[in-house]
Amino acid sequence: MNNLPKISDSEWEVMKIIWSKEEATANEIIDKLKGKQEWKSTTIKSLINRLLNKEAIGFRKNGKEYFYYPLISEEECIKEESKSFLKKVFNGSLNEMVLNLVKSEKLTKEDINELRDVLNKKLDMEDK
Structure with a gap:
């Protein structure tokens, strides 16, 4: 729809x-x-x-x-x-939103690792 x-x-x-x-x-x-x-x-x-x-x-x-x-x-x-x-x-800036949330929220090591993994996978997809 x-x-x-x-x-x-x-x-x-x-x-x-x-x-x-x-x-x-x-x-x-x-x-x-x-x-x-x-x-x-x-x-x-x-x-x-x-x-x-x-x-x-x-x-x-x-x-x-x-x-x-x-x-x-x-x-x-x-x-x-x-x-x-x-x-x-x-x-409309996804970058601004993510940066704002990362800077203002308390993140665990697991959260950071998960974000890093998602971003690395996105990078790998862009390189192909």
């Missing part, structure tokens, strides 16, 4: 549940969000309807129950959100 819908932070919480279960009822979503969010069930149902309207999720009906399933993949959404964040905060 090329034109992914813009998903709000609240809608992300609902999508995470649907992605994790592959299919969920409104009551299952409400139960999963209990304690995590201070939302009423009507708020959660509104979020579900917004996601339906955005065509981020679809549904199938079985008796009186509606089962909601994702129409867009979590991977696609994460990739799109990452690009949006990178553009908004770091003017």
Whole structure:
């Protein structure tokens, strides 16, 4: 899907549940969000309807129950959100973002070695 819908932070919480279960009822979503969010069930149902309207999720009906399933993949959404964040905060510069995170976050030796390995593999791929 090329034109992914813009998903709000609240809608992300609902999508995470649907992605994790592959299919969920409104009551299952409400139960999963209990304690995590201070939302009423009507708020959660509104979020579900917004996601339906955005065509981020679809549904199938079985008796009186509606089962909601994702129409867009979590991977696609994460990739799109990452690009949006990178553009908004770091003017699209991946280098600036990585440098900022490396300088400002405490990294373990394992983290550093993993970063080094990823960068070395990227270098090797570029040389081919």
